[in-house]
Amino acid sequence: MNQxxxxxxxSENVVKLVVHAPRIARARKPGHFIILRIDxxxxxIPLTIAGADEKAGTITLVAQKVGxxxxxxxxLQPGDEILDMVGPLGRATExxxxxxxxxxxxxxxxxxxxxxxxxxxxxxxxVISILAARSKDLIILEDEIRxxxxxxxxxxxxxxxxRKGLVTAGAEEVILREKVDExxxxxxxxxxKFTALLTKKYDIPTQASLNAIMxxxxxxxxxxxxxxxxxxxxxxxxxxxxxxxxxxxxxxxxRLGGYKQDEVDAFExxxxxxx
Amino acid sequence: xxxxxxMEREQAWRIELRNQIKNKERTALPRVKMPEMDPQERICYxxxxxNLGLDVENARREASRCMDCVNPTCIEGCPVSIxxxxxxxxxxxxxxxxxxxxxxxxxxxxxVCGRVCPQEKQCEASCFYTLKLKKDPVAIGYxxxxxxxxxxxxxxISVPEVAPKNGMKVAAIGSGPASLAFAGDMIKLxxxxxxxxxxxxxxxxxxxxIPEFRLPNHIVDVELDNLKKMGVRFExxxxxxxxATFEDLxxxxxxxxxxxxxxxxxxFMNIPGENYNGIxxxxxxxxxxxxxxxxxxxxxxxxxxGKNVAVVGGGNTAMDSVRTAKRLGAARAMIIxxxxxxxxxxRVEEVHHAEEEGIEFINLANPVEYFADEKGRxxxxxxxxxxxxxxxxxGRRRPVVVEGSETDIDVDVVVVAIGVSPNPLIPSALPELxxxxxxxxxxxxxxxxxxxxxxxxxxxxVRGGATVILxxxxxxxxxxxxxxxxxxxx
Ligand SMILES: Cc1cc2nc3c(=O)[nH]c(=O)nc-3n(C[C@H](O)[C@H](O)[C@H](O)COP(=O)(O)OP(=O)(O)OC[C@H]3O[C@@H](n4cnc5c(N)ncnc54)[C@H](O)[C@@H]3O)c2cc1C
Ligand SMILES: Cc1cc2nc3c(=O)[nH]c(=O)nc-3n(C[C@H](O)[C@H](O)[C@H](O)COP(=O)(O)OP(=O)(O)OC[C@H]3O[C@@H](n4cnc5c(N)ncnc54)[C@H](O)[C@@H]3O)c2cc1C
Ligand code: SF4
Ligand code: SF4
Ligand code: FES
Numbered sequence: 001m002n003q004x005x006x007x008x009x010x011s012e013n014v015v016k017l018v019v020h021a022p023r024i025a026r027a028r029k030p031g032h033f034i035i036l037r038i039d040x041x042x043x044x045i046p047l048t049i050a051g052a053d054e055k056a057g058t059i060t061l062v063a064q065k066v067g068x069x070x071x072x073x074x075x076l077q078p079g080d081e082i083l084d085m086v087g088p089l090g091r092a093t094e095x096x097x098x099x100x101x102x103x104x105x106x107x108x109x110x111x112x113x114x115x116x117x118x119x120x121x122x123x124x125x126x127v128i129s130i131l132a133a134r135s136k137d138l139i140i141l142e143d144e145i146r147x148x149x150x151x152x153x154x155x156x157x158x159x160x161x162x163r164k165g166l167v168t169a170g171a172e173e174v175i176l177r178e179k180v181d182e183x184x185x186x187x188x189x190x191x192x193k194f195t196a197l198l199t200k201k202y203d204i205p206t207q208a209s210l211n212a213i214m215x216x217x218x219x220x221x222x223x224x225x226x227x228x229x230x231x232x233x234x235x236x237x238x239x240x241x242x243x244x245x246x247x248x249x250x251x252x253x254x255r256l257g258g259y260k261q262d263e264v265d266a267f268e269x270x271x272x273x274x275x
Numbered sequence: 276x277x278x279x280x281x282m283e284r285e286q287a288w289r290i291e292l293r294n295q296i297k298n299k300e301r302t303a304l305p306r307v308k309m310p311e312m313d314p315q316e317r318i319c320y321x322x323x324x325x326n327l328g329l330d331v332e333n334a335r336r337e338a339s340r341c342m343d344c345v346n347p348t349c350i351e352g353c354p355v356s357i358x359x360x361x362x363x364x365x366x367x368x369x370x371x372x373x374x375x376x377x378x379x380x381x382x383x384x385x386x387v388c389g390r391v392c393p394q395e396k397q398c399e400a401s402c403f404y405t406l407k408l409k410k411d412p413v414a415i416g417y418x419x420x421x422x423x424x425x426x427x428x429x430x431x432i433s434v435p436e437v438a439p440k441n442g443m444k445v446a447a448i449g450s451g452p453a454s455l456a457f458a459g460d461m462i463k464l465x466x467x468x469x470x471x472x473x474x475x476x477x478x479x480x481x482x483x484x485i486p487e488f489r490l491p492n493h494i495v496d497v498e499l500d501n502l503k504k505m506g507v508r509f510e511x512x513x514x515x516x517x518x519a520t521f522e523d524l525x526x527x528x529x530x531x532x533x534x535x536x537x538x539x540x541x542x543f544m545n546i547p548g549e550n551y552n553g554i555x556x557x558x559x560x561x562x563x564x565x566x567x568x569x570x571x572x573x574x575x576x577x578x579x580x581g582k583n584v585a586v587v588g589g590g591n592t593a594m595d596s597v598r599t600a601k602r603l604g605a606a607r608a609m610i611i612x613x614x615x616x617x618x619x620x621x622r623v624e625e626v627h628h629a630e631e632e633g634i635e636f637i638n639l640a641n642p643v644e645y646f647a648d649e650k651g652r653x654x655x656x657x658x659x660x661x662x663x664x665x666x667x668x669x670g671r672r673r674p675v676v677v678e679g680s681e682t683d684i685d686v687d688v689v690v691v692a693i694g695v696s697p698n699p700l701i702p703s704a705l706p707e708l709x710x711x712x713x714x715x716x717x718x719x720x721x722x723x724x725x726x727x728x729x730x731x732x733x734x735x736x737v738r739g740g741a742t743v744i745l746x747x748x749x750x751x752x753x754x755x756x757x758x759x760x761x762x763x764x765x
C-alpha cells in the first residue's frame with residue numbers, strides 16, 4: 001500500500017515523491033489534496049496532489065520540511081511505504097475559459113499550483129505564471145510550469161535568480177501591462193494576503209488555496225476553520241480554495257501559529273534523537 | 276415476542292431459581308456498588324478505565340435481586356429488547372457464558388453497551404424496582420458488562436456460524452456501531468461484506484470519540500477481530516464518494532449499501548472571538564487525544580494542554596472532554612452549561628464521576644464572547660447567566676438570559692461541545708438522495724431503506740446524534756431490510 005516509487009530532491013528542504021495510490025490517481029482533479037500518516041506515530045499531514053499518472057496508478061507529492069512529520073516524510077526512500085493515505089480531499093479548482101490567468105506561486109506553493117496551471121492552459125486560457133522564492137535554490141518545478149505557461153516570471157527576494165523582489169512586484173507589472181481576467185495565488189499565507197490586496201485594488205477575481213492546520217480532513221474536527229466573507233468555513237471540505245478577497249488572512253496567520261510551541265518542542269525532541 | 280419470553284420464562288431452571296429465594300428477600304438486598312479506581316489516582320491516566328467491573332460474587336448477588344417478573348418492563352426500556360431476565364438469571368445460576376450468549380441474540384456489542392448505554396433512561400428506568408418499588412433498579416448495565424467481559428476473558432468467545440456465501444457483495448459506509456452491527460448480521464446471512472472507513476482506525480466514535488477511561492480500545496478491538504474472523508473486510512482510509520463513487524463501487528459488484536456515516540460535523544456558536552487559538556471543537560480535542568495519541572510525547576501530533584480549561588456543553592461529549600482536560604493536567608477544568616444539572620443529557624454516572632474528579636460545574640451560564648492575547652491565543656471568556664423558563668419542544672425547560680449578568684473567566688483552552696450535525700459527505704455525493712431539513716437521511720423506519728432503493732441508512736446520519744445502542748439497532752434492522760430487498764428483487 002502507498003509504496004514510494006520515486007523521489008527527487010528539489011532543494012535542501014523540498015522533496016518530490018511519486019507514490020503508488022491507484023484509486024486516488026484515478027479520482028483526483030486539480031486542487032485536490034490527500035492526508036497521509038507515515039507510521040503509527042506520525043501526524044496526519046495534508047499535501048496537495050501535484051500531479052497524477054492514472055495508468056501507472058501514481059500520484060506526485062511535493063513536500064517541504066517544516067516539522068517532525070514532514071521531515072520524516074522527506075527522508076523516505078523508494079520502496080518505503082506510507083502507512084495511511086486518504087483522498088482525494090477538498091473541492092476541485094473551478095477551471096474555465098476566462099481569457100488571461102495570472103498564476104502566482106510562492107515557495108512550495110508552486111507544487112499545488114502546477115496542476116491548476118495545467119488545467120487553465122488546457123481549458124484554452126493565456127497563462128502567465130510568477131514563481132517566487134527567497135533565493136534561487138528554492139525555486140522548484142520551473143520546467144513543468146513553463147510547459148503549461150505562455151510566460152514565466154521568476155522573482156527572488158535576494159535577486160539570485162530572475163528578478164529581485166516580491167511576487168507582488170511581478171504581478172503588478174503584468175497587471176499594468178495587460179488585461180488580467182483571473183488570478184490564482186498559492187504559497188505562504190503572508191504572500192497570499194498581499195497578492196489578494198493587490199488584485200483587489202485592480203478588481204481582479206482571485207482564488208487562494210489555504211494551508212490551514214488539519215486533523216481529519218473530512219469536516220469532522222473544525223481545526224481548519226477560516227473566516228471567509230464573515231462566515232466560518234472549513235478549509236478541508238469547503239475549500240481549500242476560496243475567494244481571496246473575502247478571506248480573513250490575519251486570522252489565518254494567527255491560527256497557523258496555534259500549535260507552534262508544541263511543534264517546536266516536538267521537533268527539538270526529534271532532532272535530539274537523531275544524533 | 277411475548278410468546279417467546281413466556282416460553283423462556285417457563286423453563287425448569289428459571290422456575291426453580293424463582294422458587295429458591297422469596298421476592299421479599301430479593302427486594303431487601305441493596306444495589307451493588309461498582310468498584311472504581313480512586314479519583315485522585317485515575318486523573319493521572321488517560322487510558323485507565325474508571326469502573327473496574329463486578330466480581331463473580333457481587334454479580335451473582337446483584338442478579339439475585341431481579342425478580343424475573345411476569346411482565347418484564349425492563350425489556351421495553353431497552354431499544355433493542357434484550358431478553359434481560361434471561362441473561363440476568365443465567366448470571367444468578369452461574370452460567371455466565373450462557374448469559375453472554377443471550378445478550379448476543381440481540382446485541383452485537385454487549386461489552387460496549389454495558390459500559391456506555393444511558394441505562395438510567397432506558398432499561399433501568401423501566402425496571403420494576405424503579406417503576407413500582409421506588410428503589411434502586413437492578414444494575415442491568417453492570418451485569419451486561421460482567422457477562423460480556425467474562426466471556427471475553429474466558430477466551431471462549433464463540434464465533435457465530437456463517438451461512439454459505441450467496442455470491443452477493445454489499446458495502447457498509449462508516450465503521451461505527453451501526454455498521455458493525457449491520458456487518459455482523461449480513462456476514463451471517465452469507466453476504467460478502469466490506470466496511471469502508473474514512474479514518475485510519477476502525478470503530479467510529481467508539482475509537483475517536485469516547486475516551487479509554489470509559490471504553491478501553493482493546494474491548495472494541497476484540498469485537499472487530501470477531502467480525503474479521505467471520506469474514507468481514509475492512510477498508511480504512513477510504514471515503515465513499517471521494518476515493519470511489521457509488522457508481523465505481525457498483526461496477527465493482529456491490530449491489531447494496533448501508534450508509535452509517537455518523538453525525539460528524541461539529542457545531543460552533545458563532546459568537547465573537549470563537550476562532551481564536553485555543554478554542555476548539557470537542558471532536559478535534561478528543562480526536563487528537565484518542566485517535567492520534569497526542570497526550571503521548573512519542574507521537575507527533577500535539578494537543579493544547581491548558582491550565583484553565585472551559586468546556587461548553589452538558590452532554591457525554593462535554594463530560595469526556597472536560598475529564599480529558601483534567602487528565603492532561605488542567606488545574607481548573609470547568610463545564611459551562613446553559614441549563615441546570617437536571618437537564619444535562621450526559622449519562623448520570625459520568626456526571627457523578629466528573630464531580631468526584633474535581634470538575635467544576637458552572638451551570639445556567641452561556642458564553643457570549645472570547646478575548647485573546649496579542650498572539651491570538653484565547654485568555655478570557657465572557658459568560659452570561661441564564662434562568663429556566665417554560666419547557667420547550669423537548670420537554671426541557673428553556674434557558675432564558677438574565678440581563679446584565681455578564682462575568683469574565685480566565686481560560687487558556689476552550690472546548691466547544693454543543694452538538695454535531697449530520698456528516699454531509701454522502702448526501703452531497705448523491706443529489707437525488709432524500710434528506711431532511713436538518714441534513715439527516717430519510718428512511719423507512721422498519722426497513723431503513725432510503726429514497727434510493729439499494730441504499731439503506733442508520734445511526735447518527737439518520738437520527739442526528741443518538742446513542743450507540745440505537746445505532747446498533749438500526750444496523751440490525753437495515754440488515755434485515757436489505758436482505759429482504761435483495762432476496763425479493765432477485
Ligand atoms: C490543503 C493543504 C495542502 C497542502 N499542500 C502542501 C504541499 O503540497 N506541500 C507542502 O510541503 N506542504 C503542504 N501543506 C502544508 C503541510 O501540510 C504542512 O507543512 C505540514 O502539515 C506540516 O507538518 P509537520 O508535522 O512536519 O510540521 P509541524 O510540526 O506540524 O509544524 C511545523 C511548523 O509549521 C507550522 N504548520 C503546521 N501546519 C501547517 C500548515 N498546514 N501550513 C503551514 N504551516 C503549518 C506550525 O505552526 C509549525 O510552526 C498543505 C496544507 C494544506 C492544508
Ligand atoms: C465523545 C462522545 C461520547 C459519546 N458517549 C456516548 C455514550 O456514553 N453512550 C452512548 O450511547 N452514545 C454516546 N455517544 C454517541 C454515539 O457514539 C453515537 O450515537 C454512535 O457512535 C453513532 O454511531 P454511527 O454508527 O451512526 O456512527 P459513528 O460512530 O459516528 O461512525 C461514523 C463513521 O463513518 C465514517 N465516515 C463518514 N463518512 C464516510 C464516508 N463517506 N466514507 C467512509 N467512512 C465515512 C466516519 O469517519 C466515522 O468513523 C457519544 C458520542 C461522542 C462523540
Ligand atoms: S443494551 Fe443498553 S438499554 Fe439494552 S439492556 Fe443493555 S444496557 Fe440496557
Ligand atoms: S423489571 Fe427489573 S426486576 Fe423485573 S425482570 Fe426486569 S430487571 Fe428483573
Ligand atoms: S480538518 Fe477537520 S474539519 Fe477540516
